[in-house]
Amino acid sequence: MLAGLASIALARGNVDDSLKLFEDALSNGLADPALCYRYAVLLDRTGGPVATHRAALARAVALRPNFDDARYALALLEKNAGNNQAAVDQLRAMRPVAPPRAYHYWFAIADALIGLGRNDEAAAAARKAAEFTSDPGEHYRAVQLAHTAQTHVAVRFAVDASGHQQLVTTRVPNDVADWNPFIEPSDDIRRIEGTLREVDCSGPVTRMIVESASRRITIAIADPTRVQMRHAPAEFVCGPQSEAEVIVQYAAHAAADSDGIARGIEFR
Secondary structure, eight states: OHHHHHHHHHHTTOHHHHHHHHHHHHHTTOOOHHHHHHHHHHHHHHTOOHHHHHHHHHHHHHHOTTOHHHHHHHHHHHHHTTOHHHHHHHHHTSOOOOTTHHHHHHHHHHHHHHHTTOHHHHHHHHHHHHHTOOOHHHHHHHHHHHHHHTEEEEEEEEEOTTSOEEEEEEEEETTOSSOOTTSOTTOOEEEEEEEEEEEEOSSSSEEEEEEOSSOEEEEEESOGGGSEEESOOSSOOOEEEEEEEEEEEEEEOOOSSOSEEEEEEEEO
């Protein structure tokens, strides 16, 4: 009775009266899933309380488990509230989803799985979303979501248009364990594994001479605070070295006094 009156009030444009009547009907055991869903839609449209919105959708789903419109709306509500596991549970309880909802369905699953840290599953779901759209914008967003699932935010140094170094954010693949923030986007990174023969401190820039089985190179340390050090000694001693084994990452460049600028040094 109350739900019927709520529908009549809504049809007449009396939104406030309709909301109150629907609220009373839900509190008194509203048993019509369609009317529960109508109430939930009205709450969504008017910015009603999340708890009441959730209760209306949950009642609709409880009354009709295959009510996929209500279940999908409940999943989105849970995802937006940060309840990612609940969102995934609702989405996966739905029957097979066909276009045009399939894109949004898989996108929502991917987004919730990222929130749960289940990144491989999230990337697969995002790629699935991309399969269900011909819209370039939607396809791009799905591809970007897959990229987000497979990466994490980190910082790195970069040179701005004025030539000044600054810290910028970037995304790093999740499986990269030895991220070096001192490697700049424009660097031509090289790597040498060999013996540290000498540390030359005679000039304005410290230089390291490293010798491998096939070559001998000179690497400049332009700024010691901008070099990633691993297992380094407490301090460097200038001059010939006692044959320390090192792995050096350096940015190659054309200069008369060195073969590149050190970005990372690992002592073995």
